[in-house]
Amino acid sequence: MAEINNEGSIRARCPGCHGALSSFEWRTQLGQFGVITVSHKHRNWGEINLDYRLFRCAGCGRGGLGVVAYPGQFPGAYRDLYSFFPEVHDRLKLPKTVPEGIGKEFREGETCLDSGAIRAAAGMFRSVLDKTLRANGYKEKNGTTLEQQIDAAAKDGVITEARKRRAHDEIRVLGNDVLHDKWQPIPVEDVEASRHYAQRILEDFYDDRDSVLKLLRSAGRVPDEDKLE
Ligand SMILES: [Zn+2]
Incomplete structure (x- = not known):
């Protein structure tokens, strides 16, 4: 995420660099x-300035547009960076054998996270977990819950006990809060953790796919690879 410092410079990942x-x-x-400056009511600081301000990358020279709230003269005694464009966001590496739909779901979670749609991101990473277990034969019947599927994958040895706990605590429970509980903001750090562990679980299932397929078959699971179209 782009950050602004006391001198008013912005640190961000530059697409030109x-x-x-x-x-x-x-x-x-x-x-x-x-710059275009307008007056603006900040949620904590009351009536202050809001800038739509041009910036230039010190590395490659390309332009950027920052939206910054601050009191007095820019960069002000304190400031709030609302947005910055263009910015490259990091993308976690996924194994090549991850099914296309699951990979896309994961990327959509990252896009949600980048645009500040934190709850939507949590829902996406939960969906990645859900779809991964399903694609590996853990959704035995309609009533099989995600909780039971995670436990079964750990019992089969496809994921470790430590990963099982993370899958429950960081991905499933957080996603369930979003889907089933009353609306409330959730911390971005929690969703970052959910993204991290969703990636690790994809690695568990797909990094060494041949070994995992053997393990699944010997445990009596029917992964998507073995299903007739
Ligand atoms: Zn640059």
Whole structure:
């Protein structure tokens, strides 16, 4: 996520610098690049300024647009960066054998996370877990819960006990809160953890697919590979 420092520079991953972390500056010795300032009511600080401000990457020179709230003169005594464009977000690596639909679900979770749709992201990562277990033959019948499927995968030895706990605590329970409980904000860190463990579970199932298939078959599971179209 892009961050703004006390001097008003923005640190973000720059698409022109192959995704490297770069500093975007808002002025040279000749002056600032350009800005539109409007008055704005901040949720904590009341009536302050809001800038739509041009920045320039110190590495490759490409332009960027930041939306920043602050009091007085930019960059102000304190400030709040609402958004910054363009920014490259990191993408976790997934095994090549992950089924296309599951991979896309995972990427959509990351896109939700990037755009601040935190609850939606939690729902997506829970769905990744759900679809992965289903694709590996753990949804035995309609009533088999996600909880039972996770436990069964650990019992078969496809995931470790430690991973089983993470799958419950970091992915399933968080996703269930979103899907079934009253609306409330959830911390972005919790969803970052959910993303991390969803990736690890995809690695458990798909990094060494041949060994996992053997394990699944010997446990009597019917993974998607063995199902007739
Ligand atoms: Zn750059």
